[in-house]
Amino acid sequence: MNFFEKTVQLFTTADYLKLMFTGLGYTVVISICAAILGLVLGTLVALCSISKSKGIVMRVLQGICKVYITIIRGTPMALQLFIMVFAIFAIRGFPTIVTAILAFGINSGAYVAENIRAGILSVDIGQTEAGRALGLNSRVTLIKIVIPQAIKNVIPAIGNELIALIKETSIVSMISITDLTMAAKIIGAGNNLASYVVPMTSAAVFYLAIVYLLTFGIKIIEKRLRASDKR
Amino acid sequence: MISVKNIHKSFGELSVLRGVSCNIEAGEKVVILGPSGSGKSTFLRCLNLLEEPNQGEIWVEDKLITNADPYEHDEIIELSQTYADLYAKYVLENDGTAGDEVKKAVISRIKEQRLLKKREGSLFKKALSQYQAQHGIDINLARQDMGMVFQHFNLFNNMTVLKNLTLAPVQLGLKTPEEAEQNAMRLLQRIGLADKRDEYPSKLSGGQKQRVAIARALAMNPKVMLFDEPTSALDPEMVGEVLDLIRELADEGMTMVIVTHEMGFAREVGTRILFMDEGNIAEEGTPAEVFDNPKNPRTIQFFKAVL
Numbered sequence: 259m260n261f262f263e264k265t266v267q268l269f270t271t272a273d274y275l276k277l278m279f280t281g282l283g284y285t286v287v288i289s290i291c292a293a294i295l296g297l298v299l300g301t302l303v304a305l306c307s308i309s310k311s312k313g314i315v316m317r318v319l320q321g322i323c324k325v326y327i328t329i330i331r332g333t334p335m336a337l338q339l340f341i342m343v344f345a346i347f348a349i350r351g352f353p354t355i356v357t358a359i360l361a362f363g364i365n366s367g368a369y370v371a372e373n374i375r376a377g378i379l380s381v382d383i384g385q386t387e388a389g390r391a392l393g394l395n396s397r398v399t400l401i402k403i404v405i406p407q408a409i410k411n412v413i414p415a416i417g418n419e420l421i422a423l424i425k426e427t428s429i430v431s432m433i434s435i436t437d438l439t440m441a442a443k444i445i446g447a448g449n450n451l452a453s454y455v456v457p458m459t460s461a462a463v464f465y466l467a468i469v470y471l472l473t474f475g476i477k478i479i480e481k482r483l484r485a486s487d488k489r
Numbered sequence: 490m491i492s493v494k495n496i497h498k499s500f501g502e503l504s505v506l507r508g509v510s511c512n513i514e515a516g517e518k519v520v521i522l523g524p525s526g527s528g529k530s531t532f533l534r535c536l537n538l539l540e541e542p543n544q545g546e547i548w549v550e551d552k553l554i555t556n557a558d559p560y561e562h563d564e565i566i567e568l569s570q571t572y573a574d575l576y577a578k579y580v581l582e583n584d585g586t587a588g589d590e591v592k593k594a595v596i597s598r599i600k601e602q603r604l605l606k607k608r609e610g611s612l613f614k615k616a617l618s619q620y621q622a623q624h625g626i627d628i629n630l631a632r633q634d635m636g637m638v639f640q641h642f643n644l645f646n647n648m649t650v651l652k653n654l655t656l657a658p659v660q661l662g663l664k665t666p667e668e669a670e671q672n673a674m675r676l677l678q679r680i681g682l683a684d685k686r687d688e689y690p691s692k693l694s695g696g697q698k699q700r701v702a703i704a705r706a707l708a709m710n711p712k713v714m715l716f717d718e719p720t721s722a723l724d725p726e727m728v729g730e731v732l733d734l735i736r737e738l739a740d741e742g743m744t745m746v747i748v749t750h751e752m753g754f755a756r757e758v759g760t761r762i763l764f765m766d767e768g769n770i771a772e773e774g775t776p777a778e779v780f781d782n783p784k785n786p787r788t789i790q791f792f793k794a795v796l
Contacts, residue, residue: 387539388643388702392657392709393633402656406647485689 264456274445278457281441282464288358288437289424289468295363296423297416300370303327307371308378310396323371330368336429338365343433358430362423369419377412378404410483417476421469428465438464490515490713490744491536494561496545498531505531506542507768515712518745520759520776522752524791527765529748533717536746537635538628549635550712552626557617559605563596565616569609571599633661636706640718642698644690650677650701651686654708669708676704680734696727700734713744720751752795756780764788 268274303323309316330338342361343354381404389399431440442461446454491513498506505528513519521529534540535547538554547555559565566572575595580587599605645653654673658664664672677683680700682693690698699719706714716735720728732754739745739758749755755762755776762779764772764787772785780796783789 382641382643384639384641384643385645388637388639388645388705389657390629391537391539391632391635391637392705393629393631393661394657395629398660402660403645403647410647 261456264453265460268445268456268460274457277436277441277445278438278460278464281436281438281461284355284430284435285424285427285438285465286468288355288362288427288430288435289420291359292362292366292427293420293423295359296366296370296419299363299367300374303367303371304374304378307375327368327371330365331372335362335365335426336432339429339433354433354435358427358433358435362427365426366419366423369422370416373412373415373419374408377408377415380411381407410480413476413480413483417473420472424468424472425465490517490550491746492548493536494546494548494558496532496535496542496547496555498528498535498540498542505768506535508545509765509768509770510545511763511770511773513713513744513746515744516742516760518739518747518758518760519763520755520761521746521748521763521765522750522755522779522791523765523771528768529765530717532765533715533746533748536715537632537637539637548624549626549631551624552631553621553624554626554628554631557621557625559613559617560600560603562620565613565620566596566599566605567592568613568616569599569605570613571604571606571609572596575599575604633663633709634712636703636709636711636714638699638702638706638714638716638719640721642690642695642702642722644693644698644702644705646690649687649689650682650693653690653701654705657705658708663709673704673708676707677701680704694727695723696730699723699727699731703731703734703738707738713746714738716745716747716749718748718750720749750795752780764791766791 268278303326306316306319306323309320339358339361343357347357347360378400385403385407386396386399389403390396394402427437428439430437431443434440436444438461442457443454445457493509493511493513495508495510496506497504497508509528509532521532523529531540535542538547542555544558544560545555546553546558546561557565559569572595575598576587576591579591579595583591644650645656648656651670651673654676655664655666655669658669658672659666674683674686677686680703682697682700682704685693685697685701690701693701703714703719719735720731723731728751732751735745735747736754736758745758747755747759757776759776762772762774762776763770764779764783764785766785766787772779772783772788779788780792783792
């Protein structure tokens with residue numbers, strides 16, 4: 259059988275198709291949930307780290323945030339995933355998919371936090387000063403003036419992070435979750451398609467399609483946010 | 490209206506203001522001149538606490554906007570442990586004579602050598618915080634009455650011209666959105682930019698931006714306007730339109746503090762000139778006095794260079 263015939267076979271055999279789309283489902287669910295968790299966590303951590311409050315609570319929080327970012331960015335994702343699955347959530351019956359979402363969300367949060375922090379700091383200090391000089395308090399100034407401008411600046415970096423996240427979820431195959439990558443591998447090996455080339459290529463096309471869709475969405479958002487720019 | 494008492498400000502090792510005091514009365518147009526690095530902008534930014542002085546007090550209309558500085562209040566110094574110790578020591582050294590003489594001497598020594606410690610006992614602390622509570626004002630509230638215009642305009646880039654003018658009055662609950670918009674349109678008409686209401690700042694020229702920035706400050710109906718080199722970032726051909734607007738405001742009786750390098754303008758609009766050098770007011774007086782008959786050698790040298 260040649261490449262073309264095998265492709266037809268992959269997309270016409272119910273078992274293969276079911277496996278592929280189950281895998282796709284896992285990849286998408288893990289990516290979306292982890293992305294949401296990462297964005298929320300990252301925003302909170304970023305807000306903590308830029309706070310100028312000198313209170314004891316905030317200082318402790320800032321310390322925790324610093325340690326969190328350092329550890330997460332300094333260790334491999336696969337290792338973090340293993341630690342989460344085999345150590346922290348090594349509870350019988352605890353769904354591994356939830357563990358995976360937590361692991362990826364926590365990992366993503368550290369990168370998002372740094373992106374958002376950089377984005378907020380990239381907004382000219384004059385914007386804050388102008389807001390404060392009018393009598394607005396620091397919270398309103400941040401929410402109404404600084405963050406809207408920061409978002410515009412961080413969208414490309416956040417997009418990058420989300421793309422990296424989607425592709426990185428492929429390592430959940432290492433903890434026996436049948437995501438898209440794992441499905442392709444199973445079809446190629448165990449289910450007697452007798453070829454890795456077709457399922458792997460198909461999986462690659464699926465990943466590409468997801469990433470392309472995401473990129474497209476980000477472009478639209480970016481364009482709308484840039485309405486106030488000359489460019 | 491604004492009363493500045495002995496303020497000091499340093500950035501790390503660099504001491505920028507070294508004990509500046511002055512009073513600004515309602516209706517005055519105070520122009521601050523001086524070489525770069527003399528502390529003029531820092532001084533202006535201290536007036537609405539964009540920079541917080543390390544020492545000294547700033548009062549705006551009988552309200553203390555900075556932290557209370559114990560060194561400005563003899564009656565609070567008297568409650569400190571340091572005072573009690575020193576007083577006892579003086580009395581001992583002078584064979585038991587006590588009284589007002591000793592009191593004065595001790596207080597002036599504490600002030601001169603800045604002897605108060607971080608921990609001075611509860612009486613002292615209580616008096617200080619009581620004073621603060623009695624005379625202090627929330628800085629956000631105080632800033633509502635002080636408009637500020639920046640060298641680099643600092644218009645909110647993510648908002649239209651109209652939104653720039655209405656944001657603060659609406660957010661602070663001073664005006665309903667409709668009132669704020671009416672007021673904003675009146676101001677925009679006045680500065681001749683009513684047709685730009687829906688443009689974003691990036692579409693405006695420098696002169697237009699600065700006029701909008703002035704209108705944004707005016708939208709709060711401030712009692713005093715602070716101008717921080719309002720024309721320094723403008724192309725020469727746009728300086729005139731901004732100065733004209735400031736001049737108009739001055740003629741209407743607005744209280745103003747202006748940091749500028751426009752000597753002709755300073756002379757024409759200012760009712761008082763403060764010449765600053767090395768973190769101090771080196772000379773002050775009416776424009777005629779300072780420009781035509783400067784006394785401080787540093788002032789003379791400066792005018793020789795710029796006029």
